[in-house]
Amino acid sequence: MTPASAPSPPPSPPPAPPASLPVRVLTLADLTACLDLAAEHGWAREEHKWRLLLTAGRGVGIDAPDRPGTLLATLVLTSYGETHRCIGMVLVAARFARRGVGRHLMRHALDSCGGAAVFLTATANGRPLYERLGFAPVGTVTTLRGTFTGAAPAPAPAGTVLRAATAADIPAILAYDRPVFGADRTELLTRLPAFADQILVAHAPGGRLTGYAAAWPNETTTVIGPALADDQPTARALVARLAAAAPMPVRFDVDPRHPGLADWLRANGLTGDYVCTLMVRGAPDLPGDIDRRFAPLSVALG
Structure with a gap:
């Protein structure tokens, strides 16, 4: 007799409605959790870069309700004076993808930007969300x-x-x-x-x-x-x-x-x-002089 196959693991329970998920500031104490979430997406564990992002910028995230000690989502917002903001490292755990978590985190970040123009570098997967939030494509960058x-x-x-x-x-x-x-x-x-x-x-x-x-x-x-x-x-x-x-x-x-x-x-x-696609919200283009700007510090920072 052929043994019965093992039952499939149950799907992750749906999180609370996205708008009710608390967003908190990330610190270097969250570094490992950030690296783990990035690795889940196939990204390298870029500890050196994440340390800069979490200290020079303002990281925010959502704790995973089903896995204590891990993160459900991350985002880093970097301020450039009073006029511009850059968004990077927008990540949502794959098991909670397409449930409004990323949109909730983006709205939280955008609400803190006031009248500043906001720019980011979008992957093909992320671009539709950013377009719905008012970002417009202004160019591309090839790695x-x-x-x-x-x-x-x-x-x-x-x-x-x-x-x-x-x-x-x-x-x-x-x-x-x-x-x-x-x-x-x-x-x-x-x-x-x-x-x-x-x-x-x-x-x-x-x-x-x-x-x-x-x-x-x-x-x-x-x-x-x-x-x-x-x-x-x-x-x-x-x-x-x-x-x-x-x-x-x-x-x-x-x-x-x-x-x-x-x-x-x-x-x-x-x-x-x-x-990837360069996108801007609240301005017609990226700031500065493209004729003299040849490479970003990082696509997460502009």
């Missing part, structure tokens, strides 16, 4: 990864000097970043020296800052970002120098509004076709 070969050189413009940044460069970096990024991210960038493995600055003859870029470790890759520069040749030179020194394969999130940049990265060994 490329690989070992940087240097096969396609990127010389700096004549007279430009690239060097490692020091503490004395921070005021100039902040002054350069503000109009290019389009909002005040002092709170975030002052943490960059402790977060990044490398920060480079570019100077024109006479000492004027013409760009800066950073590289930071993220599990199995070295992420290059932010990268801001007066022009693409300077940006490429900064990226090439950082990538050549990276101890792991490189990740770069490239915006197609920079013609030729993705082709140059691919010629240097990076590959990938994972595309």
Whole structure:
């Protein structure tokens, strides 16, 4: 006789109505729970990045009613002065997907934003929710990864000097970043020296800052970002120098509004076709100057 098959596990009980689920602020004490929820979605356990997000931004979450000590959902809201907010790391446990939990958490975050413009980077799964909440697509970003070969050189413009940044460069970096990024991210960038493995600055003859870029470790890759520069040749030179020194394969999130940049990265060994959508609510476009903004610090931070 064939033994009876084991009964299927019962489905997770539906949570309380989404609007009644309490939302609370997340701290570093919730780091493991955040990593566990990300891993459930197939994401890497990006502890280094999550530490920055939970300290430089405001993480909020919902405790799982069926599994004490775990999280049902997360979201990180990062403020840039009074004018802009960025939303990232919107995650809902798969067993409670499509029950209004993500919408409830997003509404909670948006209610705290006042009149500030809000932007985010949406996956294909998340985009329909964000559109229903009033976000509009304004562009895309493609994630490329690989070992940087240097096969396609990127010389700096004549007279430009690239060097490692020091503490004395921070005021100039902040002054350069503000109009290019389009909002005040002092709170975030002052943490960059402790977060990044490398920060480079570019100077024109006479000492004027013409760009800066950073590289930071993220599990199995070295992420290059932010990268801001007066022009693409300077940006490429900064990226090439950082990538050549990276101890792991490189990740770069490239915006197609920079013609030729993705082709140059691919010629240097990076590959990938994972595309996300840049979306904005309360403004016609992302802040700042796209002609000089070549890479975000992270897609979760802009």
